Amino acid sequence: MDLLEQSLLDAPIIEKGDYEYFVHPISDGVPMLKPELLREIVIRIIRKAELENVDKIVTPAAMGIHISTALSLMTDIPLVVIRKRKYGLEGEVPLFQETGYSESEMFINDVEPGDRVLVIDDVLSTGGTMKAILDALTNDIGADVVDVVAVIKKAGETELEDTDYTVRTLINVTVEDGEVVIVDAHGDG
Template sequence: MDALERSVHEAPVIDRNGRPYLVHPISNGIPTLDPHLVREVVNGICQVADLADADVIATPVTMGVHVSTAVSLVSDIPLVVIRDRQYGFDDEYAFDAGDDRLYLNDVEEGDDVLVLDDLTNTGAFVAAITEALEEVGANVVDVVTVIRRVESEPVPMGHEVKSLLDVRVSEDGVEIVD
């Protein structure tokens, strides 16, 4: 994880609504997303995720899409993007994740789903996604995030969230947590 660790230390931390915010290539596309970093992240996900039991990868729009697409290409597991836009298909499932209204298609009862995301803060967003997947009858086989912020108490959910890197973000920068 050399490139990922280096990248979090090099990424700027800004004030966003009174809270230190990490502006990282994986979660924001800024600074420039280096292909070596993406390759390292995808390899890391493939090592920690339960790919053997997954029928489909589900990822929320927007910034998890590039990483999840790469994992899909490497693993040959189809990808479903959970969108913030309604299309009105018959099987479309709408749900709330915090302030966001999200829409899920193409996940069916009995599907085994790997949930991938780029960055997890409290886990509330991922918890809403896993709950929605279970409400449509899918089985969540694994939940993986690239970077997990650990300075807040995580939201309880029925799934362990695996991460490639745990960090604390402050005005002074980023601390990697073992």
């Protein structure tokens, strides 16, 4: 069993209303993220993702930043962070994100028409954030989304089901009776 699998099986579960939520260093920043787990995840992304001719790694703040930073350092591909705060810089593109538990506006800077991008995120759950990001990158900016990778997918349908977007994942899980259950240890794609 690899470190990612074991870390998910060991993840504490908290209840948010009727929702059972696992707490994990990749998705929440707690418990502590060990370098060997981050290294394993980045190596798995490098093996799984289409990286050839990618101009930029794009990730939403905040929990995609540590994964994407490590990936950028290992691949020498520049990193763009989609922020939850408006800076008003030239070319800034707003997008509205809605997830199963929140909604907010995010802002993309430094992605130009024709840029070939790799989108990285920590968790794919409802797909609301990812769909908003991919729509903004492709439709509003005109970037070429080369590949999309989420480290963890929570099992179930997402808002991406009836779209042309494909998200590769490293591991697919669900939470049942207060425990994380590995649905697919190798993820999608």
